[in-house]
Amino acid sequence: MDRKQVIEKFAPIIALYTQEKEVLANLSEETDFLNDLKINSANIVDIILDAEEAFDIEIDDDSAEQMLTVGAAIDIILKQQQA
Amino acid sequence: MEVKKINDVDLLLPVKLALPYRKPFLFVDEFLSLTEDGASGSYTFREDEFFYAGHFPDRPVTPGVILTETMAQIGLVGLGIFLTKAYLQEAVAPFAFTDSTVDYLLPVFPGEKVLVRSEKVYFRFGKLRCKVEMLNAKQEVVCRGTLSGMILNPGKHG
Numbered sequence: 001m002d003r004k005q006v007i008e009k010f011a012p013i014i015a016l017y018t019q020e021k022e023v024l025a026n027l028s029e030e031t032d033f034l035n036d037l038k039i040n041s042a043n044i045v046d047i048i049l050d051a052e053e054a055f056d057i058e059i060d061d062d063s064a065e066q067m068l069t070v071g072a073a074i075d076i077i078l079k080q081q082q083a
Numbered sequence: 084m085e086v087k088k089i090n091d092v093d094l095l096l097p098v099k100l101a102l103p104y105r106k107p108f109l110f111v112d113e114f115l116s117l118t119e120d121g122a123s124g125s126y127t128f129r130e131d132e133f134f135y136a137g138h139f140p141d142r143p144v145t146p147g148v149i150l151t152e153t154m155a156q157i158g159l160v161g162l163g164i165f166l167t168k169a170y171l172q173e174a175v176a177p178f179a180f181t182d183s184t185v186d187y188l189l190p191v192f193p194g195e196k197v198l199v200r201s202e203k204v205y206f207r208f209g210k211l212r213c214k215v216e217m218l219n220a221k222q223e224v225v226c227r228g229t230l231s232g233m234i235l236n237p238g239k240h241g
Contacts, residue, residue: 042181042233045210064208 001081003029006055006074013050014070017043029071047073057081094170098161099124101170103178107133110153115198117165121213123200124157130193145191150217150226151183158201158215159230166206167234177235181210185228189219196220201230209234 011027018024018037033039039047048064051057051073057080059067067073095114102111114124128145135143160178169175191197197220201213211234216227 040181042179042210042231045208045233048208049205061208 001078003074003078006077007070009054010051010070010073010077013047013054014039016050017047027070029069029074031070032068033070034068051077055081057083094165097170098164101164101172101175102156102160103175104156108152109156110149111156111161114157114161117161119166119203121200121202122158122162122165123198124161125196125198126153126157127196128191128193132193135193143193145193145195147185147187147226150187150191150197151185151228151230153197154185154199154201154215154217154226154228155180155183155230155232157199158213159211159232162201162203162213163206163211163232163234166211179233179235181231181233183228183230185226185230187226189223189225191217191219191225197225204229 007027011024014027014037015024017039020037023031023036031037033044033047044067048059048067052059055077057077059076059080063076063080067076094117098117099111099114102109104110110126111124112126114122116123134146134149138144138146163178164170164175167176198218199215201215204212204214210231212229212231215230217225219225
């Protein structure tokens, strides 16, 4: 899986937890979950749990804390897929 | 790895005392069980609870939002305190209510005793989600739903 494939599969998960349609339409690696997508930490937990299921991976506490942007999330998803 | 099944009756009172709520917004009389998988407890709505005067004049009935609060205090916060062993600490870490979906099936009138029981869905990254139900003295379900909360500044747990 490359970064583009990850983001294509990841975007619909993010869409479930944000009202920021415009930001979502222009999603980039720099998009910040809290500041751009207005997703609170409780919903970031749900995104992580959904991503674990969708990508069949396990994300630990330290990785979860680093998931502040879409790019950071892709890094972690790809790393865990190779683990 | 701890494999011992924990349901320590000695913790029922410490967990209650560690709850951050006080009258008139404490809706827990006692915890009945606390395990890794869920909590149960009871509360009797006093005839003179502050909200009955306005909800509603001449026909008091417990507001749904108070039933939800009661389910959260027993089923979610009580379980969270148990799971994080917060009862051992001087000051309990703040616990923020993050979401709830509740169906209300029957009214609860002044003087009624209710039983709340919760079942953990998950506790990860500091967020606890539970399925919770409330029963009246006739064992009828008065409300049920899914509640979640998040421990702010979580340590290494969950």
